[in-house]
Amino acid sequence: MLANGWAIYKSTRKKHDLIFNVYLMRPLAGQLVGLLAPTRVTPNQVTLVNLLLFILAGGLLIALPTLAGGVVAIAVLEASYCLDCVDGMLARHKKIASKEGHLFDFFTDELKALLLAALLGIRLWRTGGLGIDGHEWPARAPGFLLASIAGAVVLASAVSLTNFVRRPELSGRETTVEAHYETAVANKPTSLVGKAAQGLTTFLRFLNHYPSHLWIFAALGRLDVFFWIYVSINLLYLARGWLGLVVRFGRF
Numbered sequence: 742m743l744a745n746g747w748a749i750y751k752s753t754r755k756k757h758d759l760i761f762n763v764y765l766m767r768p769l770a771g772q773l774v775g776l777l778a779p780t781r782v783t784p785n786q787v788t789l790v791n792l793l794l795f796i797l798a799g800g801l802l803i804a805l806p807t808l809a810g811g812v813v814a815i816a817v818l819e820a821s822y823c824l825d826c827v828d829g830m831l832a833r834h835k836k837i838a839s840k841e842g843h844l845f846d847f848f849t850d851e852l853k854a855l856l857l858a859a860l861l862g863i864r865l866w867r868t869g870g871l872g873i874d875g876h877e878w879p880a881r882a883p884g885f886l887l888a889s890i891a892g893a894v895v896l897a898s899a900v901s902l903t904n905f906v907r908r909p910e911l912s913g914r915e916t917t918v919e920a921h922y923e924t925a926v927a928n929k930p931t932s933l934v935g936k937a938a939q940g941l942t943t944f945l946r947f948l949n950h951y952p953s954h955l956w957i958f959a960a961l962g963r964l965d966v967f968f969w970i971y972v973s974i975n976l977l978y979l980a981r982g983w984l985g986l987v988v989r990f991g992r993f
Contacts, residue, residue, distance in 0.1 A: 746772035753830040761953035762826065770826035774834055777827070784832040784842055791824035792849045799860040806868045808962045815959035822952040825850065838918040851900040857951065858896045858975075861968045862889025870965030892972040899975045902982045949974045 750771030758767070777787070798821060801814035828846055832838040865878075866885035872878035878885060909915050930936050947953060948970060958967035 743772065746775040749774045749778070749830065749834055753833040759947065759950055759953055761950070766823055766826050766952070767830070769823055770830050773823070773827045774831045777831055778834055782831075784828040784835075784837070785845060787824055787828040787831060788842075788846050788849055791821045791828065792853065794818075794821035794824065795853045795856070797821075799856055802860050802864045802964075803867065806864060811864075811959045811962065811964055812956075815956050819952060819956060821853075832918075840916050840918055843918050844916065851903070854951075854975075855893055855896040855900060858892035858968070858972055859889050861964060861971075862886065862892050865889075865965050865968060871963075871969070873969060888968070888972070892968070895972055895975050895979060899979050899982075902979060902986075906982065906986075945974055945977070949978075 750768050754767055794817060798814050798818035801810065801817060805814060832842055862885055866882065866889065867880060869878055869880040869882065872884055873888065906912065930939050951971060955967060958964050
């Protein structure tokens, strides 16, 4: 079974992927695909289960406000992310990938990103933690509830922006069955400044890919630090995106 799962992983992996996926999540997902491939389970059904697992993880984040509870909740969240890898790999393995399935997967991913910001803020309201001013805020501090609302607004706005700028009418690219970054044509910068900017963008994208490192923050009991980083990165993305829209649509 292990050999079959490894063969599935190699035949369904993406051209460009994060280290966390390459060496951990997708090899694990390959084993699960090997188990699911002979069954009638569809990739869309896997997507639904992964969303339900994520919602369960969010509930545990709030219901278990201890360090151990945070670790358990993030473990469930990582299991959800593993299934998020499984659905696409299963579709590619069975050669049934579709634009509808890709869009459904993207929709659930963005929904989870929004929920994560909101639910983490509520958890911090229960536990207390590092505030935006750099000081420790006590449990039940209203600032965390406000931060939860603000984080949800930022993530919802970022999701809306992403959907808007990726529309074929604006991007000039039709929707494919592959992830957006898989089909994007990136021009490699030649100047030192350009390379530095690209390196910074890559690092920020890594930080925004929460499954890669969220478990570290959970193990250290610093989900509060992750919360502020996560919201700040998406706020930067939102500001950058709107700057581009203002330049594009605001000119004479």
